[in-house]
């Protein structure tokens with residue numbers, strides 16, 4: 658497999674007992690989608706309220722980075738998305754959703770560090786909260802629709818009675 662950035666053959670390396678591909682030129686590391694959880698040490702952890710408060714202080718939204726595609730996935734050849742890893746880590750990676758993630762030199766370690774500090778838990782919390790906010794917005798929209806229907810029925814009633822029905 659070739660490095661998506663330099664095009665040279667990558668060599669198999671071991672990270673946390675997982676097979677990854679490392680580029681001898683740029684030091685970038687390709688992690689297959691199946692290996693990502695173990696290579697980055699993502700373990701299911703339960704966080705306390707205090708820990709979540711601490712995470713909030715660490716992970717303020719970093720803002721959207723421009724979603725552009727630059728490099729081809731070494732597996733399928735389609736252009737990969739350049740993304741902020743886990744939305745809040747500040748680590749920019751190239752990602753093919755079907756096949757895996759390319760980390761620049763040293764970024765895999767940074768990503769593992771981010772996960773160890775609770776970055777994944779923070780992301781889960783953020784998604785859960787976003788879900789709640791979306792449900793609330795939907796409910797408000799629905800209520801608005803019910804109200805406007807009732808308003809229309811009210812006026813239709815007035816109109817009908819004025820016409821003598």
Ligand SMILES: [Zn+2]
Nearest residue numbers: 660663680683
């Ligand atoms: Zn390379």
Ligand SMILES: [Zn+2]
Nearest residue numbers: 730733753756
């Ligand atoms: Zn791919």
